Amino acid sequence: MTSRDIRQKYIEFFVKKGHKEIAPVPLVLEDDSTTLFTSSGMQPLVPYLKGQSHPEGTKLVDSQPCLRLEDIDEVGDSRHTTFFEMLGNWSLGEYFKKEQLSYFWEFLTEELKLEREKLYVSVFEGGSGVGKDEETVKIWKSLEVPEDHIYFYGVKKNWWSRTGTPDKMPPGEIGGPDSEVFYEFTQVKHDPKYGEKCHPNCDCGRFMEIGNCVFIQYVKKEEGTLEELAQKNVDFGGGLERITAAVGDQPDVFGVDLFEGLIKQIETDTDREYAGENKQTMRIIADHMRASTFLIINGVIPSNKMQGYVLRRLLRRSAVKIQKLNPDKIVKVLVETSKKVLENYDGMFGVEKEKQVGLVGEVITTEIERFGKTLDKGLKEVQKIDKINGKAAFDLYQTFGFPLELTEELFREKGQEIKREEFYKEFEKHKELSRTAGIGVFKGGLIADTPKTRKLHTTAHLLQASLRQILGEHVQQKGQNITEERLRFDFSHNSPLSKEEIEKVEKLINEKIEEDLSVSYKTVTLDEAIKEGALGFFKEKYRDTVTVYTIGDPSTRQTRGSLFSREICGGPHVEHTGEIGSVTITKEESAGAGIRRIYIKLL
Numbered sequence: 001m002t003s004r005d006i007r008q009k010y011i012e013f014f015v016k017k018g019h020k021e022i023a024p025v026p027l028v029l030e031d032d033s034t035t036l037f038t039s040s041g042m043q044p045l046v047p048y049l050k051g052q053s054h055p056e057g058t059k060l061v062d063s064q065p066c067l068r069l070e071d072i073d074e075v076g077d078s079r080h081t082t083f084f085e086m087l088g089n090w091s092l093g094e095y096f097k098k099e100q101l102s103y104f105w106e107f108l109t110e111e112l113k114l115e116r117e118k119l120y121v122s123v124f125e126g127g128s129g130v131g132k133d134e135e136t137v138k139i140w141k142s143l144e145v146p147e148d149h150i151y152f153y154g155v156k157k158n159w160w161s162r163t164g165t166p167d168k169m170p171p172g173e174i175g176g177p178d179s180e181v182f183y184e185f186t187q188v189k190h191d192p193k194y195g196e197k198c199h200p201n202c203d204c205g206r207f208m209e210i211g212n213c214v215f216i217q218y219v220k221k222e223e224g225t226l227e228e229l230a231q232k233n234v235d236f237g238g239g240l241e242r243i244t245a246a247v248g249d250q251p252d253v254f255g256v257d258l259f260e261g262l263i264k265q266i267e268t269d270t271d272r273e274y275a276g277e278n279k280q281t282m283r284i285i286a287d288h289m290r291a292s293t294f295l296i297i298n299g300v301i302p303s304n305k306m307q308g309y310v311l312r313r314l315l316r317r318s319a320v321k322i323q324k325l326n327p328d329k330i331v332k333v334l335v336e337t338s339k340k341v342l343e344n345y346d347g348m349f350g351v352e353k354e355k356q357v358g359l360v361g362e363v364i365t366t367e368i369e370r371f372g373k374t375l376d377k378g379l380k381e382v383q384k385i386d387k388i389n390g391k392a393a394f395d396l397y398q399t400f401g402f403p404l405e406l407t408e409e410l411f412r413e414k415g416q417e418i419k420r421e422e423f424y425k426e427f428e429k430h431k432e433l434s435r436t437a438g439i440g441v442f443k444g445g446l447i448a449d450t451p452k453t454r455k456l457h458t459t460a461h462l463l464q465a466s467l468r469q470i471l472g473e474h475v476q477q478k479g480q481n482i483t484e485e486r487l488r489f490d491f492s493h494n495s496p497l498s499k500e501e502i503e504k505v506e507k508l509i510n511e512k513i514e515e516d517l518s519v520s521y522k523t524v525t526l527d528e529a530i531k532e533g534a535l536g537f538f539k540e541k542y543r544d545t546v547t548v549y550t551i552g553d554p555s556t557r558q559t560r561g562s563l564f565s566r567e568i569c570g571g572p573h574v575e576h577t578g579e580i581g582s583v584t585i586t587k588e589e590s591a592g593a594g595i596r597r598i599y600i601k602l603l
């Protein structure tokens, strides 16, 4: 069975069970400032898991391209990747544990015909004030999963939220206990290096997790406690590449069809074999090129900021890996591998090979030619350094363009660790830190959903509408970043704002706050939203439905003012602008050619 067959079977199976297939979203969400990348299928569904009604109903299914950087250091083993496709199904307050576990079990054993003896499950043993999941154990037993195939783990393994364990969830974040299914590759011998006894969550490669049923039933409160959600949800996510590996009883995920062509291409172009040490190197290149290709077609270009920095890091790391295999072939390997990626996904997820192949090749070539000029010298410099410290890592970054993480990896190979604080201190000295995404953003990438961030999020909409009224309709949002302390907002405009203009903008926002306009939302098709004049500046348009937030909607009873702002946005927002209190613009500056930046604080 190919990955294409499995993807189709999964969607069809859940459609038969009454689910609606929804369109996947781009890897980089333009209207979601809380995260760098789509890292799970549930990401675009967060408002609906919290209770907002979804236009397609309460039972949903899709396959979603995802990017996770948390596992980047693990890439190179037989099963970790940064980019992957997540099969997902959801119950928004509809069915719960019994149906989910039965459906998934039926899919695995009857549709995919996986051998029952090779399937194991894990269940939440309790923790963080939430009890052991006895109900799930009963259900697995009723499905005839033998007792010795049921394992128990705590919050580290059997709790899921976008940010991890309950203590790591910011206020407003949702999550819950989960139950995972594992496939056992009996041909893989346990390696005692990973512990005396093998078990489903052992890292030796004998077991592979192929699906995670999350019972999203908690939300983190500001006080730090977990509260039951009114709506009990199911959020299932399973990696298509891994499920395909299990179906083929193939312990190396890089051996499945989605990777096979890529690895072959790398072998041909480097004239090296996928064997021994080269295996790990080729897996990393194949993985990173899938991620990079998707990032580029999503409009990301290599830079020192946010998503652009991640792309730069993936491409430069790949270049260093190819350097080891065959230094003359760096650009060729990267470009040819990216073509294979486009081929694998042609016609899906916004991929149009013929149209995009030129762009992807150009972005890669430009970046690697730039890096290639200093790569050799940089690597020689690395060899010369006896003891690496933050300052040396910073010099490598600034002079040779070595991303910090790459330098760290090169010294881990030499048995050295870099103190990140030292590196960042150097950065601060050069006043560049605020222009660059720090590791905090890369790892979690989420901001808290608190009363303050909600107020600032609504302020961002008021700001954009005010800027367009005062400066003109050419103003378009270019970026946004919200912390508990302030809103940072980038927009297109050619000249610095005068003192008078800043005052006018601030005054208009505060007037709209005082008018206490209602903030309402509805979900419509993208076409409808655009027809209605909702603002939203997307590069990618392959999603069907969007949420439109309106401030001062004349059709709502409570509204005193008239329509002021209408934007495509994922929320969350305050309900009435009066909740914001009042705001002040603290700074206005340039953020690049033709882009201005404004900082706003709550008073």
Ligand code: GLY
Pocket: 040, 041, 042, 160, 212, 214, 235, 236, 237
């Ligand atoms: N959303 C479930 C998972 O990512 O495992």
